[in-house]
Amino acid sequence: MVADTSTQPNKPSIGDYLKNNIREYGLLVALVVIMLFFQFVTNGVLFRPVNITNLVLQNSFIVIMALGMLLIIVAGHIDLSVGSIVAFIGAISAIMLVKWGLPAIVVIPACLIVGGIMGAAQGYWVAYQKIPSFIVTLAGMLVFRGLTYVVLGGRPIGPFPKEFQLLSTGFVPDFLSLSDPATSLIKNYVALFAVLALVAYAIYAGFRNRRINEQHGTENEPFIFFAIQMAVIAVVALFIGFQLSTYRGLPNVLIAMAVLIALYTFITTRSTIGRRIYAMGGNVKAAKLSGINTERLTFYTFINMGVLAALAGMIITARLNSATPKAGVGFELDVIAACFIGGASASGGVGKITGAVIGAFIMGVMNNGMSIMGIGIDYQQLIKGLVLLAAVFFDVYNKNKG
């Protein structure tokens, strides 16, 4: 009960810091361990350039949707309809591109808008009519899946024009061309330099941030953790960058994903809208009485989810080069699982973008690794389910202990 009313926050000890942040470091460690494990049991196939490229392409849409889903979950809701939105957007993009012959430059924004409208159509009932999101989006899931069948008439449509396919299968071209790709190990210098520059910037920004924090007496994580974290991220990023540069370079999707991750990290940690979503998820009544327009905020998070699901839908459709009525079945569960593995709380108010992204990659690496090992889809599901349960149990266990 000794009062400490000094304005300078106390420096936490390293042990305390680890205890308080065990979830985040644990997640990163888990991802690295899972990667190394599959690298070992697949005899090095996992980290082959082709496979890394595949990993990125296969998981990009889960990651992109996890960004929106995290906001939904933090706001205290859930969205079960994203798999069906993916299918519907695939269908209408096929109609517009293949049947009507519209250019991709028109179709892509049109699809994003339609996704936003689909999100709004559900957000309205959740935000303004106070119907539980589970029910509204369960209805949406059925309605949008049904619409997909109606639009496609039950048959797949394809193939897609080249410029639309670039959305998922395109790579950033190597305009540097420092060596002849036929003979040299490095086939894409742009990828290598881009990753190098990014890592250098990340380290610079990390140090700058610490310095500024120190000047203002804000909490800093202990240097040892900062250093180890930076080192792990740098090594992994550089390794992946190098591997990619020996193949076809950076996939367009990777760039889009990186930009979106950065954007949503910024929104959740630095913006007023992000702060308000966390407050609303933590205590909606208190947030409302604090002058926050909680209805509008909920409405926006659903629109945002719809737009991201539409983007993911186009990426998948372009990758499969065909719009099918069965596209995206069960995606909502992978996306939601990614958020919960990443430490989001089912009761709202808690969760981080980085957590959801790492959660998505944990799922992705497991999918990919188990497929390489030849484990059947039946056991894959079983193992993923257990991992989800274990991750959430780890959260609850930590909370009860602390």
Place this chain on the structure above:
Amino acid sequence: MDNIILEMRGITKTFPGVKALDNVSFKVREGEIHALVGENGAGKSTLMKVLSGVYPAGTYEGEIHYDGEARRFSTISDSEDLGIIIIHQELALVPLLSIAENIFLGNEIATNGVIHWPQTFARTQELLKKVGLSEPPATLITDIGVGKQQLVEIAKALSKKVRLLILDEPTASLNENDSDALLKLLMEFRTQGMTSIIISHKLNEIRKVADQITILRDGGTVETLDCQTEDVGEDRIIKGMVGRAMEDRYPPREPKIGETLLEVKNWNVFHQHHRDRQFLHDVNFTVRAGEVVGIAGLMGAGRTETAMSIFGKSWGHKITGDVLMRGKSVDVSTIPRAIDAGLAYVTEDRKQLGLVLINNIKENTTLSNLKAVASNGVIDDRREVKVASDYRSKLRIRSHSIYQETVNLSGGNQQKVVLSKWLFTNPEVLILDEPTRGIDIGAKYEIYTIINQLAAEGKGILMISSEMPELLGTCDRIYVMNEGRIVAELSKAEASQESIMRAIMRSGEKH
């Protein structure tokens, strides 16, 4: 009378980093009402949890002797089997089940899992009669008031053959009539030989019913006072609780009253849920700069509803009437607009409505005025840290840093965080709804000091409180409400507990 039913000896209970109880001794005589008092955090509830087996034997040091034998309870049902029943502050009733179902929940009158309803209802009726309730046993809990719910809890305890009844702040959310009924019931049980332990902050009630008073402070026993051998006054109890005499519970103030800030005219509001029932009738009042205005009244008089309906129409519907600030009509139809008009509302329920408990002090402090620490929608972390740190030191919020989650703060410090949040919106008029409910005496004094400072800065304060001494000690003017109407306006000179009660009673006769 001097038969000791319960003796706890040398109880020490440690939580990680905190010694919640330190060598506490506690003796209860059979057939008495024993009051357990102390500031928040003094260890009262922890001691009762040790006694009832919520903290199982082995997690604490010391001995419990009950009925002459040493006991080691490892679960709550162990202590319940011996007739020790605890009724917690947060009632453990299921709102959508009936009274009968609640009373026999987990203890159903059944054969092979099939409930015997006629017997259940008959037993319930018997038990309800004992606690003075006449509700049909099939009534849902949600349809009866808090006071009656409290009595249902007691009926539930009686169904378990209670010998030692423990009540944790039983009257905290009851109005005076219900409190009196409850205390009378306890005294009646005493004549039947039942023993009760009552934890309470309301010293006048304790004086009324207690045979002995044990005072805890900072996890240790201070003393046990015997009300039969000496006359124990409130000041005597307070001295024991805070470790010092508190001559003046209310800090002195020189009111400097200026122009009228807030004026509410002909305010009529219909009930939030029962939509055809008018709840507030022609409410009129004013608050002037530098003035502390109180609203007195019983529970359900419409005080909180008045405040919330003015603050962004966050309660009620079909709201009509005018709100004027400095003589000009203002729009208070949404909460953001009410804030812009210069109003702030500190809710009576800081945990459910005031704070985002899982967020830290900093995040709660700036929540209502985020744009003041942001540019273009981006929060300036350093500006925000500075604001939060300033309020933390100005309001003396005890915490290890502004990054501490508010769920881990004591009630008084939580209230200061809520105040910080509203002060940061720079309001002209603050509506404080039960600002000192459930916080200890030392922290209350600090809250009063803050109120005085705000008034001295020229802000208008509208204070709603169920504790009449608090209103009398802090307010320059007091409105009395009853049944949705303002029934009296009393100046500081006119106001007294008697004049307030008289106003309430007289208005009741008229309707």
